[in-house]
Amino acid sequence: MSLKASELILNKDGSIYHLNLLPEELADTVITVGDQDRVSLITDHFDTIEVKKKKREFCIHTGTYKSKRITVMSTGMGTDNIDIALTELDALANIDFEKKQPKEHIKSLDIIRIGTTGSIREEIPVDALLVSEKAIGFDGLMHFYKSADILDKEIAAEFVKQTNWSADKATPYVINGDESLIKQMSSESTYPGFTATNIGFYGPQGRVLRLDIPDAEMNDKINNFGYKGNHITNLEMETSGIYGLSRLLGHRAVSMNAVLANRMTGEFSKDPVKLVENLITYCLEKIAE
Numbered sequence: 001m002s003l004k005a006s007e008l009i010l011n012k013d014g015s016i017y018h019l020n021l022l023p024e025e026l027a028d029t030v031i032t033v034g035d036q037d038r039v040s041l042i043t044d045h046f047d048t049i050e051v052k053k054k055k056r057e058f059c060i061h062t063g064t065y066k067s068k069r070i071t072v073m074s075t076g077m078g079t080d081n082i083d084i085a086l087t088e089l090d091a092l093a094n095i096d097f098e099k100k101q102p103k104e105h106i107k108s109l110d111i112i113r114i115g116t117t118g119s120i121r122e123e124i125p126v127d128a129l130l131v132s133e134k135a136i137g138f139d140g141l142m143h144f145y146k147s148a149d150i151l152d153k154e155i156a157a158e159f160v161k162q163t164n165w166s167a168d169k170a171t172p173y174v175i176n177g178d179e180s181l182i183k184q185m186s187s188e189s190t191y192p193g194f195t196a197t198n199i200g201f202y203g204p205q206g207r208v209l210r211l212d213i214p215d216a217e218m219n220d221k222i223n224n225f226g227y228k229g230n231h232i233t234n235l236e237m238e239t240s241g242i243y244g245l246s247r248l249l250g251h252r253a254v255s256m257n258a259v260l261a262n263r264m265t266g267e268f269s270k271d272p273v274k275l276v277e278n279l280i281t282y283c284l285e286k287i288a289e
């Protein structure tokens with residue numbers, strides 16, 4: 001049975017609805033970033049660029065770096081965008097747009113997020129580079145998919161218990177990144193991390209400007225959580241969704257993070273542009289190895 005026009009949505013030129021991309025324009029290695037402007041910061045390093053597309057927050061370039069074909073795309077902020085980005089990336093790779101059916105041979109993409117984050121551990125300083133080995137999602141996205149088999153329910157249940165997590169918030173879920181990609185992207189220059197993905201930057205990450213939050217101790221509780229050697233290291237807004245959907249769809253994913261802020265010491269990077277550039281050059285070298 002073919003997918004209905006309301007489910008697999010294609011534009012007039014045959015491209016996928018939000019990403020605006022044709023299947024042949026997608027490389028097997030995909031770098032995702034939150035910020036649209038970070039796409040050209042990355043592809044400025046490329047030897048060739050064959051495709052440049054943009055629709056809403058999705059700016060996409062495909063080209064080559066040291067002969068490796070790579071697609072770089074912005075996702076905007078948050079796991080709601082990740083739901084669209086990952087589902088449409090997978091459709092480009094694994095759905096036959098003519099027959100409107102999943103292909104017989106399912107392809108696995110390598111998905112590398114190059115993002116920014118706030119550390120919640122004093123020992124992971126501003127300007128550090130961090131590789132997320134695991135993520136805990138406070139966003140609830142994976143509960144909308146049949147995902148029970150891929151989630152670490154033990155750590156999530158222990159987190160809820162230790163932090164007395166409010167039932168008014170989505171139930172946290174825990175998910176691993178791809179072990180082999182994590183190994184490939186890690187080095188003595190990176191910190192291993194257990195990343196908490198939040199649905200916002202201010203209240204959901206415990207930032208108070210003018211609005212009070214119901215649990216002023218939330219970040220301390222997240223920081224104090226520990227179970228079988230697992231401690232949460234940093235806060236951002238996409239990794240849990242990328243890890244969850246990648247695992248369900250059969251892709252390999254790793255999330256690389258430039259530590260812009262340290263929430264414990266109250267510091268922010270003095271040169272965020274240079275920090276992000278350091279992470280970009282580090283990642284490109286590792287991807288091309």
Ligand SMILES: O=P(O)(O)O[C@H]1O[C@H](CO)[C@@H](O)[C@H]1O
Pocket residue numbers: 033034035076077078114115116117201236237238
């Ligand atoms: O720098 P990016 O990749 O956008 O990542 C981080 O920065 C944004 C918040 O400022 C969120 O998207 C968060 O995950």
Ligand SMILES: O=c1cc[nH]c(=O)[nH]1
Pocket residue numbers: 116117118119201205235236237260261
């Ligand atoms: O503190 C921070 C810094 C970057 N991105 C986040 O989501 N939080």
